[in-house]
Amino acid sequence: MAALLMFSVGGVAQAASDPAPAAKPDPNAAPPKVHGPEKQTRAAAAGARPASGKSPKASPLSRNAAPSGFQRVTSQKVQLKNTVTDPDGDKVNLTFEVWTANAAGEPVAKVKLNDSTYGVIVSPYVESGGTATVDVPVGKLALNTNYVFHTNAYDGSLYETVWSPWAKFRVELPVDLTLPTPNYSAPNPNHYDAQVPNYYQTKPLGQPGTPLAAxxxxxxxxxxxxxxxxxxxxxxxxxxxxxxxxxxxxxxxxxxxxxxxxxxxxxxxxxxxxxxxxxxxxxxxxxxxxxxxxxxxxxxxxxxxxxxxxxxxxxxxxxxxxxxxxxxxxxxxxxxxxxxxxxxxxxxxxxxxxxxxxxxxxxxxxxxxxxxxxxxxxxxxxxxxxxxxxxxxxxxxxxxxxxxxxxxxxxxxxxxxxxxxxxxxxGTEDLDRIRCDTPAAGASDGVVPGCVFVNHAPVYTFNAKAFPQAAAHAWLIQKATPKHPGSMADQKPLYYMGDEAQNARSRNRICPTGWAADNGDASALVDAADTLNCDEFAFASSYNSGGMSATEGGLNPAIPAGKTTPNGDACIGTYAKKHGSMVHLFSLNGTDPTFSEVCGRSAISGMHNQESMGGHFANFMKQMRIKDKDAYWLDTRMDDGGTCRYGVGGGQPVICQLAAQ
Structure with a gap:
């Protein structure tokens, strides 16, 4: 038998038997009895009921507060916690309820944290006076979004009859770079034509006199x-x-x-x-x-x-x-x-x-x-x-x-x-110093005699339009760390290091086998043939590499606290991941960079990593006649367009929308 239809004034058909739209949840409604009815084994005296603490917290917290008093959570692995007490000394748990919020911290829409009837998370029991903690499942909370949460206590018999105060928080990773969509047909830069004259005298590393002068x-x-x-x-x-x-x-x-x-x-x-x-x-x-x-x-x-x-x-x-x-x-x-x-x-x-x-x-x-x-x-x-x-x-x-x-x-x-x-x-007395060289006997790589102004550093340019993952990683380390490797604006040149054995040592320290697979996300890959790579910056083939110790001639060894050998754990760790329709570069889950690090490592697309350098850098080296300890600059061809929140540098989080030039 056909269902009876009713029509609204607007002409939209609705089955008479269809249920009415669910009522919008009320953020001020009484706490749900998620454990069922109260037990009547004792009087439900108000003084005997458990109570949530007055200062709920979200973690892990950044050192920097977000605007309007929101707690900044700096990981996608969010924990919510609150203290709880019981007058009878019983063990107690807490029910955690989360809502999206507006800029003023007012609740807007309830977040379903799991598939339970109420969509809330209940903590394990803790001793009275202790702190109850729950882990929010990854993916339930969106990045760069305002939230509020509150708690309600239960001691096994009685419920707290009211909610705790709201706690405001945001899930904002210390690094969140939104990358432009790759254009794989974008041509690679012509390194010879891309050189721009400047007035910097940039001597090879270790040369006498002023190594860098304007x-x-x-x-x-x-x-x-x-x-x-x-x-x-x-x-x-x-x-x-x-x-x-x-x-x-x-x-x-x-x-x-x-x-x-x-x-x-x-x-x-x-x-x-x-x-x-x-x-x-x-x-x-x-x-x-x-x-x-x-x-x-x-x-x-x-x-x-x-x-x-x-x-x-x-x-x-x-x-x-x-x-x-x-x-x-x-x-x-x-x-x-x-x-x-x-x-x-x-x-x-x-x-x-x-x-x-x-x-x-x-x-x-x-x-x-x-x-x-x-x-x-x-x-x-x-x-x-x-x-x-x-x-x-x-x-x-x-x-x-x-x-x-x-x-x-x-x-x-x-x-x-x-x-x-x-x-x-x-400061320019050696800018006209000319270095000429002849190829070694038997050289077969097409090298011919030639000359360069040895105290002028050329510029290597990334194809950021085609390979934004690698370009964005280098941009981050250039902009947000005190060493600013390869930045002409900060007068921090890279120095080429030609020892292949040292190159391998430096790379293995920063990017040990399996690191990218363990920390990366397959959504960043270009196709089925692509694999995750560990991209280190500054490059392992530079004296600026965090993996090169001072005794080996390194300028910026990355030494973790309590260690003596360089290790990638002392670098800013990031990974590329598709978030919504765009690929982002995020800081690693559970890490909170200080932005005083001297290096970075990132789990990104192997195609982006290798194609950003590979034969292009080899051609640059040949064209510019780069030798061991020669200085050069890196132009990442990335720009934030003034979109960065919290600023870049000075220990601040880096949340930006990048564009390729």
Missing amino acids: RSTTAAKSAVEQCSEPDADGRQVCFGKSVPAPKGKAPHASAKAGVAAATAGVEWCNTDFESILATRFTECDVRSVPVIIKMDGVPQAVAKFMFLRMIQLDGQNSFTEHLTIEPAQQIPPAFREINFVGWNHLCEDSCTPQEQPASAWTGKTWWVPGEMHSASLTTPFTWDTSASGQEYLYKPDIQIDANILPADGKFRPFVTGYQWSLDYDG
Whole structure:
């Protein structure tokens, strides 16, 4: 027999026999009698009833409180607890009820914690005055969600007739990075084209002198004035110290008329601005150099010139210097003429400058008041590549002689000179150091002779769009730990370590066999052929690795408390897991990083781990001629877009939505 149908005003059919919608639970309803009726073996006197404590707690708690007084639980393995007492000294248990909550901590919807009739969890019995604890099943509570819970006591006979006060808490892991959806068709970066010039002098590890320095904002530490001998009247001319640019500035259009042309097609190398910048293969040093007439040591007149020297490492056994000289402003009338009359290039043994005649200059090499033209000279250098397996360090230099004639009726010109190496700005004096090398005898890997600016660190770039799990892990360790490995912004370079045996030792200490399988989640895998990998950062092939002890030359050994050998337990531990529709990078269950760790290890997709490095890093090494102890930077190509809660660094949790660049 067909069921009788009734229709609502809105026209929706409803069977007359269908039950009415269940009433919405009332958070203030009387506690349920989950053990059945009270036993009537004794009087249910109010004073004999058990009582919950007034301060329920959720755990494990973070050191940092969440907003609005919510307790921050920093694990997906949530425990709820409360003290309980019984006037008769009976053993007691607690019933725990959990609700979602709004921002004010008011209950919204009851959470069904298990399949029991009431959806509550009952603790084991504890002694009166003790603490009752229950474990919430993993998955019953959502991450980054507000909750409240309360308790009700039972002593085996009598129930507590009211609930305890509400306790507010949130399940927020110390690390929760929401990752972008991978785009496996995203092309890998072209490491050669991706290099951006900068002013950092970054020496290989262990090299003498300042290992890492930026252009000074004060006067050059070693620069000296270069002057002629005073004449009988006490007058002389000098090339003064060059004027340093503000730290971090790059060339840009100046107030001079017109815009200076790029040197040899290198757009960032021109005379618009004092600067010193380099890539692994090009170095450009632009100086504002005053020419000064002095009387008894006191300046009488100044003519300002721009001196530019760019060196390009553009051949297997050669490199090229481009020199440009031009006035920075009108030549003052106190000068009749400034004439550059000679030049001499210097270089170490096995390095030979090919001096050019005067006719090789483009533009006149003398200036009178009113002239603003430029003069340029290109000088090639060659070096000896005949011996295999050799390494050479070169520091090209140039001496420039000038005749300077004041406009005061005394026509004998003053003769002085300017030498490039005597006028470095502090902290950049070795940025033009060139390292050239030849392949070892019998080398068959396609390596050819070549040169690099050894004190410039190149940048290795992740393909974050294709492999966000590996990129996000490196981003986390760069941003949230004090060592900031590979971060150019924090001036913390990585140093390549080429000892394969040490590489294996470091990796095994941080990522022992089976760690990823024991701590990872298969939802992070790309396909059936993918397997979980342990991704360590800083890399095992770097002196920054947490697995490399100080006695082995390591910079940041990860030593757990009470131990003497590096171990991955002292690193921040994370794992990738699909949560909802997105893959997240979470801190390991039950861990609470201090963010003072020196390293990280993460259980992630093996495909993401291996493809983020693999042959791409090998090509980078070959292109940039990286050798043991050479410095380099890592660009993770990840960005939080200002989404991070609690901030990044300073011991704060890291909860962010990342985007790949």
